[in-house]
Amino acid sequence: MNPFYFYTSSTLVELTGEKANTLEELLTLLKECTGSAIFYHVFQSYRERHFAIEKYHSDFAQWISASLDEEPLAERLGALDVRDFTSIRELREAILRIIESHLREHPQCRDRKGKTPFFFCQSVSIIMPTKYIAQDLRDFYQIFGSIGIRSIHYHLVEARLRLGIHTNDFSHWFRTSLNKEKLAKRLEDIDIYLHTLEEIREIILQDVQEEIRT
Amino acid sequence: MSSIRLTDYEPIVGRQTLEELYLLAEGLRGRRIKMVNSTAVGGGVAEILNRLIPLLNDLGISTQWTVIKGGEDFFEVTKTIHNALHGEQISFPSRMKEIFLEVSRENLKYIDLDQDVMVIHDPQPIVYVEAREKTQAKWVWRCHIDISHPDEEVWDFLRGFVEKYDVALFSSPRFSKRLPIPQFLFFPSIDPLSDKNKELEPEFIEQLLERFAISQDKPMITQISRFDRLKDPVGVIKAYRMAKRYVDCQLVLAGGGASDDPEGEAVLNEVRTEADGDSDIHILLLPPTSSLEINALQRASTIILQKSIREGFGLTVSEGMWKKKPVIGSAVGGIPAQIIPNLTGVLVHSVEGTAYQIRYLLSHPEMSKKLGDYGHEYVKERFLITRNLKRYLLLFYVLSHPGERIIHF
Numbered sequence: 001m002n003p004f005y006f007y008t009s010s011t012l013v014e015l016t017g018e019k020a021n022t023l024e025e026l027l028t029l030l031k032e033c034t035g036s037a038i039f040y041h042v043f044q045s046y047r048e049r050h051f052a053i054e055k056y057h058s059d060f061a062q063w064i065s066a067s068l069d070e071e072p073l074a075e076r077l078g079a080l081d082v083r084d085f086t087s088i089r090e091l092r093e094a095i096l097r098i099i100e101s102h103l104r105e106h107p108q109c110r111d112r113k114g115k116t117p118f119f120f121c122q123s124v125s126i127i128m129p130t131k132y133i134a135q136d137l138r139d140f141y142q143i144f145g146s147i148g149i150r151s152i153h154y155h156l157v158e159a160r161l162r163l164g165i166h167t168n169d170f171s172h173w174f175r176t177s178l179n180k181e182k183l184a185k186r187l188e189d190i191d192i193y194l195h196t197l198e199e200i201r202e203i204i205l206q207d208v209q210e211e212i213r214t
Numbered sequence: 215m216s217s218i219r220l221t222d223y224e225p226i227v228g229r230q231t232l233e234e235l236y237l238l239a240e241g242l243r244g245r246r247i248k249m250v251n252s253t254a255v256g257g258g259v260a261e262i263l264n265r266l267i268p269l270l271n272d273l274g275i276s277t278q279w280t281v282i283k284g285g286e287d288f289f290e291v292t293k294t295i296h297n298a299l300h301g302e303q304i305s306f307p308s309r310m311k312e313i314f315l316e317v318s319r320e321n322l323k324y325i326d327l328d329q330d331v332m333v334i335h336d337p338q339p340i341v342y343v344e345a346r347e348k349t350q351a352k353w354v355w356r357c358h359i360d361i362s363h364p365d366e367e368v369w370d371f372l373r374g375f376v377e378k379y380d381v382a383l384f385s386s387p388r389f390s391k392r393l394p395i396p397q398f399l400f401f402p403s404i405d406p407l408s409d410k411n412k413e414l415e416p417e418f419i420e421q422l423l424e425r426f427a428i429s430q431d432k433p434m435i436t437q438i439s440r441f442d443r444l445k446d447p448v449g450v451i452k453a454y455r456m457a458k459r460y461v462d463c464q465l466v467l468a469g470g471g472a473s474d475d476p477e478g479e480a481v482l483n484e485v486r487t488e489a490d491g492d493s494d495i496h497i498l499l500l501p502p503t504s505s506l507e508i509n510a511l512q513r514a515s516t517i518i519l520q521k522s523i524r525e526g527f528g529l530t531v532s533e534g535m536w537k538k539k540p541v542i543g544s545a546v547g548g549i550p551a552q553i554i555p556n557l558t559g560v561l562v563h564s565v566e567g568t569a570y571q572i573r574y575l576l577s578h579p580e581m582s583k584k585l586g587d588y589g590h591e592y593v594k595e596r597f598l599i600t601r602n603l604k605r606y607l608l609l610f611y612v613l614s615h616p617g618e619r620i621i622h623f
Contacts, residue, residue, distance in 0.1 A: 036619050125619070126612070128623045148233065
């Protein structure tokens with residue numbers, strides 16, 4: 001059995017110097033920006049606010065709602081389920097399709113200036129092993145209860161960039177090393193947008209404890 | 215310099231945060247860093263460096279601090295540059311440029327460049343990068359000021375130096391520029407253990423309110439800022455008046471900077487005229503050493519305001535949020551980076567909006583509490599000195615891995 005090595009990831013936010021004032025400009029920059037910028041604005045930046053769940057997890061939806069007052073478009077972008085995509089490329093294309101379709105229906109909003117610009121950022125991640133290693137599910141339970149929140153984010157959210165957007169490191173280990181398919185699936189089914197990372201920690205701890213009992 | 219240790223922060227930020235810092239610092243032990251700025255005391259940058267440098271040394275990263283030396287004429291030039299970067303149209307004759315260059319080059323003769331990283335703060339020592347060929351060090355320009363609408367002539371002059379750096383650091387995405395070098399987001403930070411932010415005994419707060427004749431029976435709306443038109447103290451009084459028609463409250467306007475500043479004196483007079491003898495308006499002119507008093511006033515407040523017309527970063531917002539107060543701030547400068555509307559505070563755009571939000575928050579204490587609690591968490595995550603320390607550690611790694619998006623160890 002392979003042990004589970006807990007890593008932690010920290011990010012430095014890079015400013016691209018690019019900004020969009022209108023939907024048209026946002027569209028242009030969305031086509032040109034790096035995959036890292038898409039990942040940052042859809043997955044990472046809202047995790048800085050991990051103490052609360054906001055109406056929209058994606059920075060794009062948030063800006064379109066708060067700055068442009070285009071609520072229907074914000075809602076459509078906010079409803080994108082990341083589990084439907086297997087890559088950042090697909091996610092980018094879906095975002096572009098939704099905005100383009102909105103602009104076809106409402107061409108008058110193409111050049112309307114927002115209250116504040118949208119600033120494109122991207123991240124540089126520094127990933128390091130921690131001293132924590134789980135040999136089995138009991139070890140995992142012990143460590144998971146007190147590991148830093150950045151570790152949970154790394155294995156649960158950032159893992160999607162490496163493993164494909166639909167899964168995570170924990171599920172991968174449960175499935176491939178412990179042969180625990182049901183537990184792996186339960187973790188994949190957690191709606192990462194509807195819970196804070198601390199809430200997710202509790203959910204996972206409960207699931208693992210249940211599995212240990214059975 | 216402060217003798218504070220990193221472990222002193224554990225009760226505030228938790229063991230996990232410190233563990234992350236120790237882990238990151240392990241691979242950087244022995245690095246030599248030099249920070250350069252223009253003053254050792256006074257001002258936000260010196261305040262941050264006074265704490266940050268001992269903490270970096272505590273982590274085993276040898277960090278020194280040097281201050282650029284210059285005469286009155288040099289600092290007149292740097293003040294002009296500072297104002298121009300803030301958007302003031304100025305004249306920038308070649309003599310000014312000469313003084314700026316000469317003083318920096320003179321300073322460079324005496325500086326030890328045998329470092330791994332040189333961190334140059336703000337425009338005053340920006341010319342130091344001319345010496346980059348003489349050292350293996352990476353060069354970082356940390357810009358603390360808002361350069362989103364600079365005087366073009368001055369910015370063009372400085373840009374030539376900025377582009378020689380390896381990276382630039384800005385306090386807000388709004389302040390960044392299109393540059394050929396990487397730029398990173400470095401929020402300024404507050405120190406939860408400093409006199410301005412540490413916990414205070416209730417008795418101390420009560421005594422202070424008594425000293426200033428501030429009632430403890432009425433909600434207290436407070437704006438802490440120097441008496442400067444850009445902080446709109448007159449607009450604050452107008453907003454208070456509009457709100458007071460519906461909810462009884464008192465206003466505290468506290469700050470310094472008027473005694474030796476003719477404009478400050480004029481603004482203070484305007485504020486007194488606008489207050490028109492209202493005994494519920496407390497105008498407090500505080501000396502620069504009043505950190506504990508400011509802390510106490512913020513802690514005694516029901517609502518904190520920062521109704522600026524223009525602002526740098528506006529750390530008074532984070533100070534208020536750290537004390538779990540609902541903050542109403544203008545959507546200018548770095549304030550929107552601190553206030554997520556209706557989650558960590560309230561953003562406003564006018565006197566009327568400010569008045570309405572005062573009324574709303576005084577009538578909805580549960581909402582005020584929610585904003586205060588979330589505000590505190592947000593500051594803990596983003597704007598504490600420990601987070602600033604972490605950003606520097608990450609930066610030192612990034613400088614050794616230029617161009618990499620994921621640095622894996």
